[in-house]
Amino acid sequence: MEPSGSLTLRYAVATDVGRRRDANEDSVYTSPRLLAVADGMGGHVAGEVASSAAVAAVTEFDRRLAEDTVEESLADALAGMVGDAVRRLGNLVEEDPLLQGMGTTLTALLWDGTRFLVAHVGDSRAYRLRDGVLEQITRDHTVVQELVDQGRITPEVAMTHPSRSVLTRALQSGGEAEPDIFAVEARAGDRYLICSDGLSDVVPAELLTEVLTTVEDPEATVAKLVEIANAGGGPDNITCIVGDIA
Structure with missing residues (x-):
């Protein structure tokens, strides 16, 4: 499958x-069709192993897309990709029981030339900047998000x-595997951000909006976002993808 349509995707x-971390437990994948961030957890090397397994499933799915061997609907295929990631984690634990308890987030955006299909589990985030307004298009699968949804705390309190x-x-x-799977229609001029919580927990939405609005080049944008997160203490691994639609 190659993206079709009049819109193009450029990314960094x-x-x-x-x-503050000794190792990077985030994993990331980018191609002209597929953008994904996974944030592993589990201590020692387990987090890195978990996120790498998720990205291995993403990589295999993208290979199938490139070879045009995906026969089911793209939404079903994305769900299958997430299921493959869970199976890979299970196989790794069977091989090494010390990895028991490891896990990972996964937020993946599949580009078809006119829209993104999103598969999302966990608290890595996807945002869309459109006409100067930043919108979080994924919903965090966290206890705190549930408290916000119930009106028990404000989004501002949730940040800390x-x-x-x-x-x-x-x-x-x-x-x-219980991913949120949904479609997001794209427009020329849209800018998308996918990131681990090492960015979104440190850099407030107002500052994300400022950087995404004022720094035009995608490479310069992701570099600036990492710089700001580290200036804010860099308490966690930081991973971000910026995708521009033209």
């Missing part, structure tokens, strides 16, 4: 260990809540 990616990283959904061995 950056990933950084941050200021001590439980903001406690997930209600993630990809884990032996778990169920």
